[in-house]
Amino acid sequence: MDITGxxxxxxxxxxxxxxxxxxRAQLSRRLATLRKKxxxxxxxxxxxxxxLPLKAEEVGNNHELVHLQLLVSERxxxxxxxxxSVRSADTSRAKIQGSDRKHIISRFHKAASNATALLxxxxxxxxxxxxxxxxxxxxxxxxxxxxxxxxDKTAWADSLRHYSASHVIxxxxxxxxxxxxxxxxxxxxxxxxxxxxxxxxxMPRIVTIPTIARxxxxxxxxxxxxxxxQLDPYALKDEEKTESGDSLGETADLPKEIxxxxxxxxxxxxxxxxxxxxxxxxxxxxxxxxxxPHGKELSRKEKAAAYDSVLIPSQDAADAVKQAIVxxxxxxxxxxxxxxxxxxxxxxxxxFALIGWRVGRNRVxxxxxxxxxxxxxxxxxxNDKPKDQKKPSTGRKLAKIRERVVLYDATLQSLDxxxxxxxxxxxxxxxxxxxxxxxxxxxxxxxxxARSHSILSALPNALALYARAESLCSKSVAAPLxxxxxxxxxxxxxxNVNKHSREQLHKLLAxxxxxxxxxxxxxxxxxxxxxTGATPSRPLIENLNEYPASxxxxxxxxxxxxxxxxxxxxKPIFLDLAWNYIExxxxxxxxxxxxxxxxxxxxxxxxxxPSKKGWFGxxx
Numbered sequence: 001m002d003i004t005g006x007x008x009x010x011x012x013x014x015x016x017x018x019x020x021x022x023x024r025a026q027l028s029r030r031l032a033t034l035r036k037k038x039x040x041x042x043x044x045x046x047x048x049x050x051x052l053p054l055k056a057e058e059v060g061n062n063h064e065l066v067h068l069q070l071l072v073s074e075r076x077x078x079x080x081x082x083x084x085s086v087r088s089a090d091t092s093r094a095k096i097q098g099s100d101r102k103h104i105i106s107r108f109h110k111a112a113s114n115a116t117a118l119l120x121x122x123x124x125x126x127x128x129x130x131x132x133x134x135x136x137x138x139x140x141x142x143x144x145x146x147x148x149x150x151x152d153k154t155a156w157a158d159s160l161r162h163y164s165a166s167h168v169i170x171x172x173x174x175x176x177x178x179x180x181x182x183x184x185x186x187x188x189x190x191x192x193x194x195x196x197x198x199x200x201x202x203m204p205r206i207v208t209i210p211t212i213a214r215x216x217x218x219x220x221x222x223x224x225x226x227x228x229x230q231l232d233p234y235a236l237k238d239e240e241k242t243e244s245g246d247s248l249g250e251t252a253d254l255p256k257e258i259x260x261x262x263x264x265x266x267x268x269x270x271x272x273x274x275x276x277x278x279x280x281x282x283x284x285x286x287x288x289x290x291x292x293p294h295g296k297e298l299s300r301k302e303k304a305a306a307y308d309s310v311l312i313p314s315q316d317a318a319d320a321v322k323q324a325i326v327x328x329x330x331x332x333x334x335x336x337x338x339x340x341x342x343x344x345x346x347x348x349x350x351x352f353a354l355i356g357w358r359v360g361r362n363r364v365x366x367x368x369x370x371x372x373x374x375x376x377x378x379x380x381x382x383n384d385k386p387k388d389q390k391k392p393s394t395g396r397k398l399a400k401i402r403e404r405v406v407l408y409d410a411t412l413q414s415l416d417x418x419x420x421x422x423x424x425x426x427x428x429x430x431x432x433x434x435x436x437x438x439x440x441x442x443x444x445x446x447x448x449x450a451r452s453h454s455i456l457s458a459l460p461n462a463l464a465l466y467a468r469a470e471s472l473c474s475k476s477v478a479a480p481l482x483x484x485x486x487x488x489x490x491x492x493x494x495x496n497v498n499k500h501s502r503e504q505l506h507k508l509l510a511x512x513x514x515x516x517x518x519x520x521x522x523x524x525x526x527x528x529x530x531x532t533g534a535t536p537s538r539p540l541i542e543n544l545n546e547y548p549a550s551x552x553x554x555x556x557x558x559x560x561x562x563x564x565x566x567x568x569x570x571k572p573i574f575l576d577l578a579w580n581y582i583e584x585x586x587x588x589x590x591x592x593x594x595x596x597x598x599x600x601x602x603x604x605x606x607x608x609x610p611s612k613k614g615w616f617g618x619x620x
Contacts, residue, residue, distance in 0.1 A: 112142060214237075278316070278317075359495045401448050447505075462516055
């Protein structure tokens with residue numbers, strides 16, 4: 001006999017359909033099917049007669065009859081909600097009045113009457129075979145429908161009593177059974193109406209919903225009080241149990257005020273106060289983790305992941321403030337109202353803290369001055385020495401830099417969004433402090449881009465980017481430091497950048513500018529020499545017997561280095577000196593064509609031509 005689970009599943013369908021009219025039609029079809037199955041349909045051809053009331057014995061024999069009664073009650077509730085949504089969407093009417101309002105109230109009253117009838121049937125536990133939890137579930141459901149009827153009657157006191165009883169019962173069932181269905185049903189369908197009724201009763205928003213429920217709970221009903229305390233002894237006490245077993249006041253640790261720059265405003269919304277208390281607790285845990293010996297051994301990725309425990313409640317706090325502003329605007333509160341101004345200041349402070357934690361996570365993940373392109377050491381065995389891994393390729397280096405640039409782009413976008421918060425543009429001092437921090441992270445982005453160009457050997461581009469980064473960083477050093485704000489800790493890096501970090505970055509950039517200026521000059525000289533087109537002359541060691549015509553000796557070309565492979569003589573050349581005087585076998589003299597004249601002429605020429613002598617006389 002799962003009453004709350006059955007109702008939750010049906011109302012989830014209403015949420016998916018998005019229309020209470022469609023939900024009502026769905027319930028009607030389901031009700032007709034169930035009546036046919038149980039034999040509860042009217043006979044055709046006969047005059048309509050009201051169905052007989054259910055009996056406890058029938059419910060004990062078949063628990064589906066409970067679902068039949070719940071469907072009837074739920075269909076009436078869906079009808080009322082459909083009419084309310086349709087009338088509320090009509091902007092031509094200020095509010096629901098007249099017959100429409102009476103019709104809506106009558107539907108809620110019908111739903112509550114059917115739920116109360118079911119409760120009276122289940123109270124005969126021997127016949128209905130219902131448990132104590134079944135009775136409490138039926139009571140909580142009936143109280144919620146009665147509260148809805150009084151809500152539309154604007155009977156706020158009666159509505160708060162009914163909704164408070166339903167809230168306390170569901171909370172006790174959740175604590176006893178550890179089932180999430182009770183919490184989900186309570187949060188979705190009970191707490192919003194309970195909060196609005198408390199608001200209309202002039203109760204401050206700082207009061208928590210459990211406190212409101214305990215205040216308006218019908219304590220005069222001794223049987224209900226006893227049943228609730230059997231499930232949870234702390235359900236009706238002004239304290240709640242913590243996970244460690246200790247009991248603390250609900251609002252004891254909630255912050256009562258918040259500071260932004262020189263202003264301190266009270267926190268009137270309990271959802272905002274609860275979220276800020278969660279942020280404070282999470283930030284303290286993060287700070288202790290990062291400052292502990294174990295935290296210092298964590299990798300950058302693990303440290304950045306630890307920031308999620310603070311970012312999630314910080315985002316919840318920002319959403320709570322936004323919802324509070326939307327509620328006030330829906331109530332017709334003007335922007336100049338004091339409550340609205342307090343919420344706007346709270347919004348600026350909370351969003352500033354949220355952006356600070358985002359930037360801090362990016363800083364931890366990036367490592368800032370660390371260089372991912374350096375060669376890492378490889379772990380070795382006990383007997384071996386650590387070995388160096390291979391240097392990463394150019395593509396891998398550029399991919400690492402690209403990831404870091406994305407982080408700084410996100411940081412700069414966060415800082416730009418901070419300027420759009422209420423009251424920031426009018427605070428010139430804060431804007432100047434924020435501009436100095438912006439220049440610091442912008443110079444880091446230029447530094448990474450310069451490294452990428454340096455890896456690609458684009459030295460002029462790298463020099464220009466380094467010079468740009470140095471100029472930005474010098475302005476950041478001269479700018480005032482960002483003052484500490486709510487939620488920021490010194491142990492966990494956030495948006496605050498101290499003077500030492502700025503000066504350290506400026507010193508690094510100045511060094512890189514000087515180094516790359518020298519590299520660019522060397523590259524320019526090398527390019528100039530290549531453009532002259534002159535072929536390289538012989539080394540000076542090969543021209544020692546020649547004096548340069550210009551009187552200038554090229555000392556850059558003394559020897560050929562590294563030496564080139566060239567042929568060299570193996571030994572002196574010796575020629576056969578008797579070649580012209582020895583006759584070898586088989587060699588014949590050519591006979592002269594003109595007889596003796598030719599021979600005498602050749603003799604005369606031989607006598608006139610001196611013979612060649614010496615080692616290198618090539619007289620062949």
